[in-house]
Amino acid sequence: MKKFKLVCGIDISKSSLSMASIAGDEMLAQKSYPNTAAGLEQLYQDLLKLEREAGQILICLENTGVYMEKLLLAFKESGFFLWVVNPLMIKYARVSFDRLKTDQVDARKIAQFGYMMQSKAQQYRPLRAKEAQMKDLFLLRSQLVKLRTQVKNFSTTNLDKAIPCLMSNSIWKQVREQLTAMIKEVEGQLQQLSLSDKAMKRTYQILLSIPGIGPVCAWQLIYTTQHFERFLSHKQFAAYSGTAPFEVQSGSSIKRKARISKKAAVNIKTNLSLAALRQIRKNMVFHQYYKYMKDHEHKHHLWIINSIRNMLIKLAFDLVKKDKLFDLEIFLKNKKSWAKFLTLS
Numbered sequence: 001m002k003k004f005k006l007v008c009g010i011d012i013s014k015s016s017l018s019m020a021s022i023a024g025d026e027m028l029a030q031k032s033y034p035n036t037a038a039g040l041e042q043l044y045q046d047l048l049k050l051e052r053e054a055g056q057i058l059i060c061l062e063n064t065g066v067y068m069e070k071l072l073l074a075f076k077e078s079g080f081f082l083w084v085v086n087p088l089m090i091k092y093a094r095v096s097f098d099r100l101k102t103d104q105v106d107a108r109k110i111a112q113f114g115y116m117m118q119s120k121a122q123q124y125r126p127l128r129a130k131e132a133q134m135k136d137l138f139l140l141r142s143q144l145v146k147l148r149t150q151v152k153n154f155s156t157t158n159l160d161k162a163i164p165c166l167m168s169n170s171i172w173k174q175v176r177e178q179l180t181a182m183i184k185e186v187e188g189q190l191q192q193l194s195l196s197d198k199a200m201k202r203t204y205q206i207l208l209s210i211p212g213i214g215p216v217c218a219w220q221l222i223y224t225t226q227h228f229e230r231f232l233s234h235k236q237f238a239a240y241s242g243t244a245p246f247e248v249q250s251g252s253s254i255k256r257k258a259r260i261s262k263k264a265a266v267n268i269k270t271n272l273s274l275a276a277l278r279q280i281r282k283n284m285v286f287h288q289y290y291k292y293m294k295d296h297e298h299k300h301h302l303w304i305i306n307s308i309r310n311m312l313i314k315l316a317f318d319l320v321k322k323d324k325l326f327d328l329e330i331f332l333k334n335k336k337s338w339a340k341f342l343t344l345s
Contacts (some may be wrong), residue, residue, distance in 0.1 A: 003118065003119075004056055004057065004058040004081065004118055005023065005024075005051050005053070006022070006023050006047070006050055006051040006056060006058070007021065007058045007060065007114045007118060008020070008022075008057060008059045008060065008111060008114070009021070009061070009107050009108065009110030009111025009112070009113070009114055010059060010060070010061045010071070010107060010110065011061075011103045011110060012061060012062070012064045012067050012068050013067060013103065014035065015034065015035055016032055016033065016035055016039075017032065017033045017034070017039060017040075017043060017071070018030065018031075018032050018104050018107040019031050019032070019033065019043060019046075019107055020104070020107040020108040020110070020111040021047075021050060021111060022112070022114075022115045023050065023051070027108065027111070030104050030107060031046065032104070035067065035070060035071075036070075037074070040070060040071060040074040040075075041074075044074070044075070044078065047080070054078055054079030055079050055080075055081070057080045058080075058081045058083060058114055058118055059080050059081065059082050060083045060085060060110050060113065060114030060121070061082075061083070061084060061085070062084075062085055062086075062087045062090060062110060063084050063085065063086055063087065068084070072084075072126065076126070081121060081123060082123065083121045083123070083124065084124045085110075085113070085114075088263060089113075090109060090113045125226065127223065127226060128226070128227075130193060130196070130197055130200060131222070131223045131226060131227065133193060134190065134193055134194075134219055134223045135223040137186055137193065138190065138220060140186055141183060141187065141190070142267070144182050144183045144186065145183060147179055148176055148179040148180065148183065151172055151176045151179065152172075152176060154168075154172050155168075155169060155172035155176070158172065187215070190215070191215065194218070194219065194222075199227070200222065200227070202323065203222060203227060203228070204218055205325065206316075206319050206320055206323070206325055206326070207221060207222070207320070209319075209325040210312060210315050210326045211279050211284070211285040211286070211326070212275035212279040212285075212286075212308075213275050213312060213316070214275070216271060217271040217272065217274070217275050220267070221268075221316060224265070224268060228316075228317060228320045228321070231317075234310075234313045234314045234316070234317035234318070237317065238310055238313050240264075240265060241264060241269050241313070242260055242261055242262070242263065242264020242265060243260060243264075243269060243272065243306055243309045243310050243313065244260065244310070245258035245259050245260050245306070246258060246259070246260075260306060269309075272309040272312060273305060273309060275312055276305045276308035276312065277305065280304075285328070286308050289304075289308075290304050290308075293307075
């Protein structure tokens with residue numbers, strides 16, 4: 001078990017950084033810095049004053065999206081052990097019952113969490129250049145799709161009026177067409193990026209061979225899993241995406257059947273749901289399975305959809321690991337219990 005000489009907790013906001021550190025069992029003085037190049041340089045110097053050996057410094061911080069990018073980029077080659085933690089982990093760790101919430105209090109809680117859990121610390125691994133580019137393009141596409149939906153709703157609302165405004169209808173139509181053209185342009189860039197690298201191209205082809213998984217879902221899986229290297233298994237990814245059911249049991253009075261958690265990566269879960277829904281239609285791969293589970297096993301619609309989502313996740317991880325395209329005959333042979341339910345579209 002690795003034990004660090006200095007554990008530092010950093011609470012990051014848009015304009016400032018609050019730092020608290022623990023050396024041994026002692027909480028050291030706290031300090032705040034501006035979230036700028038000069039502030040990060042001062043933080044770097046102060047950390048080395050507290051502990052000269054960079055490899056013995058654990059920096060624990062919450063995942064705050066774009067706000068933490070400056071620090072991660074500045075400390076990339078510093079030698080510090082950077083641990084980016086999901087905020088929910090710290091929240092439910094209950095390191096303190098203090099209800100006071102300030103940046104300095106949060107930094108102290110993060111430092112305490114890092115100190116208690118340092119044996120489980122995982123070194124931050126940044127996205128590769130092409131994965132980061134894919135993520136940015138994918139998020140841009142998602143934002144454009146949301147804007148197009150909003151514009152469509154504006155247009156529909158206008159048409160529902162007793163006397164619609166003709167100019168509004170014309171302008172919203174033009175905006176919608178422009179957004180559609182932009183979305184296609186971004187999708188073209190994503191397609192080129194998927195085929196620009198030999199390894200990425202192969203992974204992309206494998207994912208597209210799986211029933212229900214289209215380009216959008218494939219792009220998201222590639223950058224989220226960091227080319228299927230971020231997660232150790234499909235079960236770990238299922239827990240992350242919110243499709244893995246968990247049982248709750250305590251003593252003899254509290255017992256609840258296994259169910260999925262609402263704490264999930266919603267966008268991934270949604271795209272996997274769309275992939276599953278495409279495959280339960282008539283003459284599609286999972287149609288007979290869906291029909292049997294619903295009519296004979298009396299399973300709820302959402303239970304069946306979640307079962308198919310987990311199968312798609314397992315297929316994606318297994319096939320990418322084996323570097324093989326999806327083959328329905330092999331799938332039926334390996335899944336004999338499914339053979340009477342599945343049909344080729």
